[in-house]
Amino acid sequence: MAFFSFIENGQVNSLDSTAFLKNCYLCRMITYTEENYLKSILMLSEGKDSVGVNLLSRELNIKMPTVTSMMKRLSEKGLVVFDPYKPIRLTEEGRLQASLVIRKHRLTETFLFEKMGLGWEQIHTIAEQIEHIQSPVFFDKMDELLNYPSIDPHGEPIPTKEGKIITHPYTKLSEHKVGETVLFSKVGDPSEKFLILLNQKELKLGEKIRIEAVESYDNSFTVSYGANKKEVFSKIIADKIWVE
Amino acid sequence: MAFFSFIENGQVNSLDSTAFLKNCYLCRMITYTEENYLKSILMLSEGKDSVGVNLLSRELNIKMPTVTSMMKRLSEKGLVVFDPYKPIRLTEEGRLQASLVIRKHRLTETFLFEKMGLGWEQIHTIAEQIEHIQSPVFFDKMDELLNYPSIDPHGEPIPTKEGKIITHPYTKLSEHKVGETVLFSKVGDPSEKFLILLNQKELKLGEKIRIEAVESYDNSFTVSYGANKKEVFSKIIADKIWVE
DNA sequence: ATAATAAGTTAGACTTATCTAACATTAAAA
DNA sequence: TTTTAATGTTAGATAAGTCTAACTTATTAT
Numbered sequence: 001m002a003f004f005s006f007i008e009n010g011q012v013n014s015l016d017s018t019a020f021l022k023n024c025y026l027c028r029m030i031t032y033t034e035e036n037y038l039k040s041i042l043m044l045s046e047g048k049d050s051v052g053v054n055l056l057s058r059e060l061n062i063k064m065p066t067v068t069s070m071m072k073r074l075s076e077k078g079l080v081v082f083d084p085y086k087p088i089r090l091t092e093e094g095r096l097q098a099s100l101v102i103r104k105h106r107l108t109e110t111f112l113f114e115k116m117g118l119g120w121e122q123i124h125t126i127a128e129q130i131e132h133i134q135s136p137v138f139f140d141k142m143d144e145l146l147n148y149p150s151i152d153p154h155g156e157p158i159p160t161k162e163g164k165i166i167t168h169p170y171t172k173l174s175e176h177k178v179g180e181t182v183l184f185s186k187v188g189d190p191s192e193k194f195l196i197l198l199n200q201k202e203l204k205l206g207e208k209i210r211i212e213a214v215e216s217y218d219n220s221f222t223v224s225y226g227a228n229k230k231e232v233f234s235k236i237i238a239d240k241i242w243v244e
Numbered sequence: 245m246a247f248f249s250f251i252e253n254g255q256v257n258s259l260d261s262t263a264f265l266k267n268c269y270l271c272r273m274i275t276y277t278e279e280n281y282l283k284s285i286l287m288l289s290e291g292k293d294s295v296g297v298n299l300l301s302r303e304l305n306i307k308m309p310t311v312t313s314m315m316k317r318l319s320e321k322g323l324v325v326f327d328p329y330k331p332i333r334l335t336e337e338g339r340l341q342a343s344l345v346i347r348k349h350r351l352t353e354t355f356l357f358e359k360m361g362l363g364w365e366q367i368h369t370i371a372e373q374i375e376h377i378q379s380p381v382f383f384d385k386m387d388e389l390l391n392y393p394s395i396d397p398h399g400e401p402i403p404t405k406e407g408k409i410i411t412h413p414y415t416k417l418s419e420h421k422v423g424e425t426v427l428f429s430k431v432g433d434p435s436e437k438f439l440i441l442l443n444q445k446e447l448k449l450g451e452k453i454r455i456e457a458v459e460s461y462d463n464s465f466t467v468s469y470g471a472n473k474k475e476v477f478s479k480i481i482a483d484k485i486w487v488e
Numbered sequence: 489a490t491a492a493t494a495a496g497t498t499a500g501a502c503t504t505a506t507c508t509a510a511c512a513t514t515a516a517a518a
Numbered sequence: 519t520t521t522t523a524a525t526g527t528t529a530g531a532t533a534a535g536t537c538t539a540a541c542t543t544a545t546t547a548t
Contacts, residue, residue: 033505054525066506068527073504085513085526115359116385129377135370141360277535298495310536312497317534329496329543 028077032132035101036060037070038079039131041090042098050087099163104139105131106152106159111142113153120153120187121195155186155205155242173209173221174238181210184225188240201231209243274323276376279345280304281314282323283375285334286342294331343407348383349375350396350403355386357397364397364431365439399430399449399486417453417465418482425454428469432484445475453487 030038040059044051053071057064075082079094090098108127112118118126133139143149150158150166159165170185184207187195198204203225212230213222219235233241274282284303288295297315301308319326323338334342352371356362362370377383387393394402394410403409414429428451431439442448447469456474457466463479477485 031504052525053527057526062505063507064526065508065528070505112382116389118381118385122381126377126379126382129379130374133370133373135373137362137366138356138370141362145360275534296495297497306535307537308496309498309538314535 038098170242182243186242282342426487430486
């Protein structure tokens with residue numbers, strides 16, 4: 001039986017190969033489930049830099065006690081900083097890993113949309129599964145075939161291989177005024193329902209939108225775009241349309 | 245709380261929605277792991293129509309007691325017929341589900357090879373993961389883009405959507421005689437190692453192979469193919485090359 | 489025919505990922 | 519400021535999937 005050693009917290013640990021792979025933080029693999037937690041933490045902590053257990057629990061559709069116990073595990077693995085009753089923050093390593101999962105997700109969405117011709121309302125759920133595939137060549141090949149894209153079909157930035165995420169300073173359609181013409185740049189809700197709604201309205205990413213009127217009573221927007229399209233978007237919808 | 249009922253073995257079962265989904269055999273989902281067991285059972289029981297626990301255990305790299313307990317589960321789910329100390333057989337439903345997993349695997353391999361330009365030594369491990377993706381549209385789209393292929397890049401048949409597998413009656417190169425010319429039609433070992441060996445020998449599927457000599461001492465084959473290629477294949481290799 | 493070997497099973501333990509019920513802390517409201 | 523509501527944690531249970539050690543059945547060889 002071969003033994004391996006590593007130093008952690010100033011302690012020398014000697015373990016057989018199986019135990020080594022499970023315990024040495026350099027070797028610890030991130031599970032499918034852990035990847036999902038990391039991804040959600042990164043996306044929810046945008047801006048604030050931290051998330052509460054409750055919010056994370058809702059996002060993942062997982063009960064709070066489960067989230068708490070997972071946070072202990074991720075904390076032991078050095079991927080998050082977690083103190084009881086305090087919000088959760090990613091470590092440097094945690095942020096990198098989360099970014100790489102998001103990279104795989106968005107590369108996949110782009111591939112499914114651009115190269116396979118699937119609808120933008122279909123690609124999210126498929127990418128949620130493919131993002132966990134373990135195969136660098138597979139994603140590198142996608143990247144190459146797509147000619148190293150930087151934005152996915154919903155207008156979200158694709159993180160670089162180094163985990164860097166370039167965020168564009170888009171604004172909500174709802175924040176603009178009558179008479180302005182803006183460019184539809186990012187979808188604010190990746191749900192199938194919302195994307196099917198946009199399909200029905202024939203509103204595609206990159207479309208020029210002109211604000212014809214704003215009803216002050218309910219903040220609904222009357223807009224025109226494309227070849228002769230004229231639609232009314234409620235505040236709820238106008239909040240989910242990011243523009244430039 | 246809503247209650248649902250179903251009849252199984254002449255017994256009426258009434259359950260709440262969660263328990264219903266877990267217990268009604270019509271609704272029971274097949275897990276990632278279960279799919280792998282089913283796939284291996286089908287592949288190993290080719291010909292004999294049944295497999296032993298030991299063989300299955302070796303194929304899956306999983307210890308025998310684990311296999312036994314999984315067989316009990318699959319048997320309860322109506323996917324295999326399992327009597328203690330007897331070999332394992334798939335039920336009609338089990339065979340269908342196994343075929344559909346193999347279909348997804350081989351469609352994926354074909355897609356990775358034909359549409360993404362990955363090497364045939366790389367595609368197997370990626371397809372092992374993608375075969376478990378749950379998304380009919382995704383695989384239907386692959387099928388369509390590949391123009392409904394019937395054979396994968398290793399020469400294996402792709403099961404139909406109905407689970408039918410058309411097996412070609414290929415023979416091993418090792419069974420042929422000096423002077424014969426045969427067509428390389430199927431790879432007998434999908435391992436990376438073997439495929440890299442074939443790459444090095446520049447032997448591709450569909451190649452015409454002429455048997456120049458057979459050494460009776462060790463049954464090695466001297467063959468020629470392609471533009472001026474001449475190679476010696478040991479019995480071990482000649483057994484893994486299926487021809488027509 | 490019986491001993492040895494291979495194949496298969498049982499029992500019990502462990503890890504991951506989840507849950508519910510009960511308790512604790514923090515924040516918000518009265 | 520105290521009560522209430524929201525948020526978070528502990529404890530204990532469960533299911534899936536795996537293991538090892540010990541036992542049982544079947545097969546093979548002498």
